[in-house]
Amino acid sequence: MAEHPHAVLVRRGYECFTSGDMDGLRAMMTSDCTHHVPGSHPLSGDFKGQDAVIGMYRRLMEETNGSMEVDLRCVAVDGRGHAVAMHHITADRQGRHLDDGGAIVFRIVGEKISDLDECVQDLDEANAFWA
Numbered sequence: 001m002a003e004h005p006h007a008v009l010v011r012r013g014y015e016c017f018t019s020g021d022m023d024g025l026r027a028m029m030t031s032d033c034t035h036h037v038p039g040s041h042p043l044s045g046d047f048k049g050q051d052a053v054i055g056m057y058r059r060l061m062e063e064t065n066g067s068m069e070v071d072l073r074c075v076a077v078d079g080r081g082h083a084v085a086m087h088h089i090t091a092d093r094q095g096r097h098l099d100d101g102g103a104i105v106f107r108i109v110g111e112k113i114s115d116l117d118e119c120v121q122d123l124d125e126a127n128a129f130w131a
Helices: 005-019 022-028 050-063 123-130
Strands: 029-037 045-048 069-077 082-093 096-109 112-120
Touching (some): 005 022, 005 069, 005 112, 022 050, 029 050, 096 123, 112 123
Antiparallel strands (some): 029 045, 069 082, 082 096
């Protein structure tokens, strides 16, 4: 059985992110794509537009000196433009270690990602790590 095209798109996005292929990610996003990051730390908030989203991704890598690793666990779709990706993330930053699970709810329009709502398992841990 073939994987749903929205699941394929999300998996390809994770592959681009983990390999640092920001041009590949940009090609998968609508021009007004928005990534919503939970928390109360400097990298939380709403990043609207391809440049803002890609800039935030680059900053994640810079802040962790490339130590961030994201392991995609599964992707679920509804066939109506939504996909949910569950992942596990580890990273090191300024003497702190992050080891947390999370998810991103994707909205897909015209076979491109238009919105990403990120969720984390331990919001306090994420806030402390990125503070």
